[in-house]
Amino acid sequence: MRTLITALILIAINMAINAKPQCQGFNNYDDKVTIVFTDDNAGEQYTVSDVKLIPTWRGQEYQATSVKATVKNGVATVTLIFPHITQFSNPKVTLRINGKKTSFKVCQ
Template sequence: TIVFTDDKAGNQYTVSDVKLIPTWRGQEYQATSVKATVKNGVATVTLIFPHITQFYNPKVTLRINGKKTKFKVCQ
């Protein structure tokens, strides 16, 4: 599970095409659940993925309001 906030969300915040990429294997894992809520212009997003026992320096790719985005996950 990964939770992040975005304090520049505005009124509309759509998250789609969410994938976790554990770089040690090169595979991609589609999110099993994506939940985004916006309150006072701040979005809180919860991403749930299948259980992975080993990973190193993972990244997440996703689209926010249609724009492709990538970020590293802090372990």
């Protein structure tokens, strides 16, 4: 029984470590950039910090002006707001989720 519990805990930790944000939406309207992503392995705690948008054509980083996260049934939905930017080329977002650094390509 103890082995089974240990195995289940290790599986849960592995799933949390391998969790990856999935871009759901992107727009550049109303003088701001809005990006929405989900994470299917959110668990109960989901803290997002150090959020930056990198439009790779210039290499410049833009700090998020707003970060809103909600978790429902283990799925996190996060809305990120950045200043208005007029040009993009395969942008990506870097951030920390529960303290762990990760990144994802922005869907366009």
